[in-house]
Amino acid sequence: MKRAWAAALAVAWAAAAFAARETPPAAPRMDYTPPAPGTYRLERIQRAPAGIVLDSDGRPRPFAQFTTGRVTLLGFMYTYCTDRYGCPLAYETFVEVRRRLLARPALAGRVRLVSLSFDPTHDTPEAMRAYGGAFLRRERGFEWKFLTTRSVAELLPLLDGLGQDAVVEVDDSGRPTRTIHHNLKVFLIDPQGYVREIYSPAFLFPDVVLNDIETLLLERPFGR
Amino acid sequence: MVGRRAVKAATVGLFAAVASLFAAAVVRADETCNSPYITNLIKGQEDYVHVWTLGVEGLGDGSDKLVTIGANPKAKDYGKVVHTLSVGGRGEAHHMGFTDDRRYLWAGRLDDSKIFVFDLADPAKPKLVRTIADLPKRTGYVGPHTFYALPGRMLVQALSNTKDHGGVTGMVLYNNKGEFVAKYDMPTGEIGGVKGDGYGYDIGINPAKNVLLTSSFTGWNNYMMDLGKLVKDAEAMKRFGSTMVLWELKSMKPQKVFNVPGSPLEIRWSLKPGDDWAITAAALTSKLWLVKRDAKGEWQAKEVGTIGDPAKIPLPVDISITADGKGLWVNTFMDGMTRYFDLSNPEAPRETYAKQTGKQVNMISQSWDGKRVYITSSLLANWDKKGEDNEQFIALYHWDGKALTEQWRIDFAKEKLGRAHHMKFTVKPGTKT
Numbered sequence: 001m002k003r004a005w006a007a008a009l010a011v012a013w014a015a016a017a018f019a020a021r022e023t024p025p026a027a028p029r030m031d032y033t034p035p036a037p038g039t040y041r042l043e044r045i046q047r048a049p050a051g052i053v054l055d056s057d058g059r060p061r062p063f064a065q066f067t068t069g070r071v072t073l074l075g076f077m078y079t080y081c082t083d084r085y086g087c088p089l090a091y092e093t094f095v096e097v098r099r100r101l102l103a104r105p106a107l108a109g110r111v112r113l114v115s116l117s118f119d120p121t122h123d124t125p126e127a128m129r130a131y132g133g134a135f136l137r138r139e140r141g142f143e144w145k146f147l148t149t150r151s152v153a154e155l156l157p158l159l160d161g162l163g164q165d166a167v168v169e170v171d172d173s174g175r176p177t178r179t180i181h182h183n184l185k186v187f188l189i190d191p192q193g194y195v196r197e198i199y200s201p202a203f204l205f206p207d208v209v210l211n212d213i214e215t216l217l218l219e220r221p222f223g224r
Numbered sequence: 225m226v227g228r229r230a231v232k233a234a235t236v237g238l239f240a241a242v243a244s245l246f247a248a249a250v251v252r253a254d255e256t257c258n259s260p261y262i263t264n265l266i267k268g269q270e271d272y273v274h275v276w277t278l279g280v281e282g283l284g285d286g287s288d289k290l291v292t293i294g295a296n297p298k299a300k301d302y303g304k305v306v307h308t309l310s311v312g313g314r315g316e317a318h319h320m321g322f323t324d325d326r327r328y329l330w331a332g333r334l335d336d337s338k339i340f341v342f343d344l345a346d347p348a349k350p351k352l353v354r355t356i357a358d359l360p361k362r363t364g365y366v367g368p369h370t371f372y373a374l375p376g377r378m379l380v381q382a383l384s385n386t387k388d389h390g391g392v393t394g395m396v397l398y399n400n401k402g403e404f405v406a407k408y409d410m411p412t413g414e415i416g417g418v419k420g421d422g423y424g425y426d427i428g429i430n431p432a433k434n435v436l437l438t439s440s441f442t443g444w445n446n447y448m449m450d451l452g453k454l455v456k457d458a459e460a461m462k463r464f465g466s467t468m469v470l471w472e473l474k475s476m477k478p479q480k481v482f483n484v485p486g487s488p489l490e491i492r493w494s495l496k497p498g499d500d501w502a503i504t505a506a507a508l509t510s511k512l513w514l515v516k517r518d519a520k521g522e523w524q525a526k527e528v529g530t531i532g533d534p535a536k537i538p539l540p541v542d543i544s545i546t547a548d549g550k551g552l553w554v555n556t557f558m559d560g561m562t563r564y565f566d567l568s569n570p571e572a573p574r575e576t577y578a579k580q581t582g583k584q585v586n587m588i589s590q591s592w593d594g595k596r597v598y599i600t601s602s603l604l605a606n607w608d609k610k611g612e613d614n615e616q617f618i619a620l621y622h623w624d625g626k627a628l629t630e631q632w633r634i635d636f637a638k639e640k641l642g643r644a645h646h647m648k649f650t651v652k653p654g655t656k657t
Contacts, residue, residue, distance in 0.1 A: 031500075032434040040475030043406045045376060046399045163376045163400050165325045183263050183325055185375055198376040200261055200324070202431040208474070 028085075030205045037214035042196040048074075048189050049161020052154055053116065053147045056136060058125035063158060064193060066114050066145055071216045072189040073097065073209065074114040076164050076182065079123050079131040085201045086184050091115075093186070094144070095135075096206040097213075102140055109141025110191075110217055117148040118166050118180060120155055124148065162187055162195065190216050255592040255649055256547050257492055259373040260431055261324045267592045270649035271296045272306070272347050275618055276331045277642040278605050279314040284640030288317040288333065290342060290350055291641055293618065293634065295649070303620070303632035305639060307349050311340050316448070316605060319646045321371025323378060323400050328353070329648060330378055332368035334604075335448060339368050339380070341402060347650035354402045360386045363407045365393050366444050372427040376400050381424045384444035391443035391463055392422035395476075410438065411469055411478040418481040423465030428491030428502055429473060435523070436473045437502055437515060439488040440465020451607040464508060468515065470523050482525035484513050490542055494549035494570070501570055503528075505543050505554060510534035512552075512565070512573050529573040531563065532556055541603060542587045546594050555585045557603050562588065562621075562628065579628050581621065583613045589647045590623075597621045597628060601636070602643030618644045 048067040052060050066072065073094065081087030094113050101108040115132070117123035125148060129136065132146035149155040159166055166182040186204055188197040197212050255266050273295045279287040287310035294301030315333030322329055329342040329350065341354035359382070360366050367383035377400060382393045392412060397405040411420030423440030430437075441447070442464045446454055454460055464487045470480040486509030493502045501516035512529035531554055532538035538556035545552050545567070552565040552573065562585060564577040587600045600618045602608050608616075616636040621628040636644045 029432055031432045034434065035472060035475050040472075040477070043397060045405055046401065046403065163325075165327065183375075195376070198374075200375040202260060203434075 028201050028204070030203070030207065034205075034208045034211045037211045038218040040215065042188070042190075042212060042215060044190075044194040044196060045198065046161075046163070046195050048187070048193045048195055049157055051149075051158045051161070053149055053158070054125050056125050056129040056132060056146045060150070061147075066112065066147065067189050068193040069191055070110055070112045070143075071191060071213050072112050072114055073186060073213070074116060074162075074189060075184075075186040076118050076159070076166070077115050078117060078119050078180070079127055086182070089201055089204065090184060090186055093204050093206055093209065097209055098135070098142065098144060100206065100210055101142055101213075105140045107214065107217060108139075111142060111213055113144040115144070115146050116158070118155070118159075118182065120149045120151055163198075188212055188216070190219070256495060256590060256594075257490070257544055258322065259324070260429060260493075261373050261375055262322050262326055263324065264326045265592060266649055266651055269296055269298075269651075270591060270596075271299065271652045272650045273589075273598055273618070274320070274329065274347075274350065274648045274650065275600060275644050276317050276320050276646045277636065277644055278317045278602060279310075280605075280637075280642045281314070283637065283642060285310050286314065287312055288314055289642065290329075290331065290340075291636075291644075292348060292350060295620070296652075297631075303634065305634065305641070308641065309342070309350055309352060311338075311352060311355075314605075316367075317645060318604075319369055319371060320648050321378065322373060322648065324373040324375050325400075326650075328400070330371040330380075331646075332371065332380070334367040334369065334383060334444070337366050337368055337382075339371075339402075344650055345653075347652065356398070356402050359396060362404050363394065363396050365396060365407070367393070367447070368396070369425060369441075370427045372429070374429075377405065379427060381427050381438065383424060383441055383447065389444035391424075391441070391446075391465060393424045393443070395424065395427070395438075406476075408476050410440075411481060414481075415469075415478055416480045418467070418483055420469060420478065420481045421465055421467050423467065425465065425487070425489055426491045426504075428493050430493050430500065430502070431473070433500060434473045435479075436471040436476075437491050437493075438469045438471065439484070439491055439504055440467050441487050441489060441507075447604055448606060451604075454607075468504065468513075468525055470515070480523055482515070484525050485509055486511065488513055489540075492543055492545040492552070494567075495545065495547050496549035499549050503543070503545065503552060503567070503570060503573075505531060505540040507539055507541060508537070510538055510540055510556075512554075514570055516570070528571055529565065531575070532559065532561065541585075544588045544590045544597075546590070547592050551594070553588045553590060553597060555581075555588045555599065557584055557586055560585050562597070562599060577627070581619060581628070581630075582617065583615045584609045587646055589649070591649070595623055597623050598647050600644040600647060602645045605643060608643060616641075616643050618647070 051063040075090040077087040128146040169177045186199040275291040289310040292307040315336035320331040339356040342350040343353045365382035370381040372379045380396045394409040412422040425439040425441035428437045466485040468482045486506035488504040510531045514528045560582045562581040565573040619633040620631040
C-alpha cells in the first residue's frame with residue numbers, strides 16, 4: 001500500500017497542466033488539399049524501438065514484427081478511452097483508412113494498422129481481441145493488429161523509444177485518478193522500421209494519412 | 225529521459241486502477257505565441273517564468289544562463305529569482321521553444337550556434353540534459369534562432385551560414401531526442417515573381433491550411449556587430465531580410481515569396497478559430513504587415529499599419545497577439561515603448577495605448593487571459609544600449625484593458641544575472657489553475 005501511495009505522489013507532477021486548464025477544443029478541420037502521393041518526401045524521424053509485445057492470442061512477439069515489412073500506422077490506445085480527440089479519434093481514422101485501403105487491394109496487402117495498449121493490466125490479449133472484433137480478421141492481405149504488453153516495464157521502452165508521453169492524473173490529495181493523460185500521436189512507420197510521420201489531432205485526416213502511406217509505398221525499397 | 229522513466233516507472237501498479245483515459249486535446253496555440261502543436265495550455269496562473277539570459281563579462285559568473293522566477297502571486301517566491309542554471313560561456317543566448325509535450329525547453333545561442341535542452345520535470349529546477357553543438361558542421365547554417373515544435377520534432381530556424389556569415393540560411397529539423405533529421409534551405413530563386421533572399425528569422429504554422437510562414441532578419445556579420453557601427457555601414461545595412469516565404473508544410477516546399485522590406489520579424493497567426501491570417505512587424509521600416517488570402521484565395525502580404533514614427537526608427541522588435549486575435553502588443557526597442565494595437569480589423573490596426581516600460585525593451589509575453597504582460601530588456605549583446613540606458617530587467621505588468629500597471633521588476637544587472645532576453649511560462653506539477 002505504501003508503495004502505491006509513493007507511486008501516486010511520484011507522479012503528482014504530471015497532473016499539472018491538463019484537464020483543469022483545457023477547454024473542449026474545436027474539431028480539427030482540414031481546409032486544404034493534401035499534396036499528391038509521391039510529390040514530397042517524408043523524413044526519417046527516428047527508428048522504431050525494439051521490444052516485446054503480446055499479440056491478441058497472448059503470444060510474445062518482437063515489436064519489430066509489427067513495425068517492419070509493411071507500411072505501419074501505429075497508435076497507442078486504451079480500450080476504455082472516451083476522450084473525443086484521443087483514442088476514439090485515432091480509432092475512427094483507422095477504420096476509415098482501412099475502409100479505403102480495402103477498396104485498393106494493390107495497396108491493402110502492403111499496409112498494417114497497429115493498436116497498442118497503454119494499459120497491460122486491464123487490456124489483456126483477451127480484452128484486445130474483444131476490442132478488435134471483426135477487424136482482427138485479415139482481409140485482402142490487409143491486417144490490423146491489436147497488441148498489448150506483459151507489463152508496464154515492457155511497455156516503457158516502447159513509449160520512450162517512440163516519444164509517446166503518458167502520465168497518470170492524481171487528485172487533490174495525491175491519489176491516482178482513473179485518468180491517464182497523453183498527447184494523441186499516431187506514428188507512420190516505413191517497411192524498414194523508421195518513423196516517417198507523427199500525426200497529432202491537428203492533421204490526423206484520412207486523406208493525409210492515405211497520401212502519406214502511398215508516398216512511402218512509391219519509394220524505391222532500400223537496397224535495391 | 226531519466227526523469228521521465230522515473231515517473232513512468234512509478235506508474236507501475238497504478239494501471240489497474242485506471243478506468244478512463246484522456247488524451248490531451250488538440251490546441252490551436254499556447255500563451256499565446258507558440259507552436260500550435262504544443263499541448264497543455266496554461267490558461268490560468270503561471271507559476272514560473274524562465275528567462276534565457278546572456279552572460280556579461282564581470283557580472284556574476286559571466287555565463288549565459290536560464291533564470292527561473294516565481295510568477296504566482298500566492299507563492300512566497302513571487303517576483304523572486306528561484307533558480308539559475310549557467311550553461312557555460314557566452315554565445316549570444318537568444319530564443320527558446322518547448323517540445324510538443326512541453327516537457328523539454330530548447331534554447332539557442334546565435335554566436336556559437338549551440339543548442340541547450342532543459343528538462344522541466346521540476347520547473348522550479350530545470351536541468352540541462354543535452355547540448356547540441358554540431359549544427360554548423362552538420363548543416364552549414366549558423367545561429368539557431370526560432371525553436372518551433374512539431375509532433376515529436378523540433379524545427380529550428382537559423383539566421384546565418386558558415387560560408388560567409390551572411391543572411392542566407394535555412395531550417396533544421398531534429399527529432400525530440402536531439403538527433404538531426406533534415407535541413408531546408410531558405411529559397412534564393414524566384415518564386416511567384418519574387419526572388420527569395422535566402423534569409424530567415426521566425427516560423428509560424430497554420431495547421432488547418434497546411435502552410436508555414438517564415439520571415440527574415442540578417443546574418444552573423446550584422447547581428448554580432450556593434451549597433452552604432454552597423455548603422456553607419458551603408459553596405460552592411462543593405463544586408464537585411466526583405467522577404468517572407470509561404471511554404472507548403474507537408475512537403476516543406478516554398479510556394480510563394482512575398483516582398484516585405486525592412487526585416488519582418490516575429491510571426492503571429494491569429495488564434496481565433498476560423499481566422500486565417502498572420503501578422504508581423506518589419507523592424508527597420510516600423511510597419512505592420514498582414515498575410516492573408518485575397519478574394520481569389522491567393523495568399524498575399526500587405527502593409528496595414530505604422531508603429532510609432534518610422535523616421536525615428538523606433539525598432540519594433542517583439543510582438544504578442546491576444547488569444548482572441550483582437551489585440552497586439554508591440555515593443556519598440558529604441559524608445560522603450562510598449563504599445564497596444566486594436567486588431568479588430570486586422571486590415572487596419574490602430575494603436576490605442578502606449579507606455580514607456582524601460583529605457584530599452586525587447587521581448588513581450590502575455591498570459592493566455594491577457595491580464596499579465598512580461599517584458600524584458602535585451603535585444604542582442606552588441607545592440608543593447610550603453611551606459612545608464614543599458615537597463616537589464618524583467619518586469620511584470622497587469623493589463624486591465626486600459627492601462628499597464630507594474631507589479632514587480634527584477635534588475636538583472638543588480639542581481640548579477642546578465643541581459644534578460646526570451647521568456648517562457650511553466651506551472652508547478654500537480655497544481656490546478
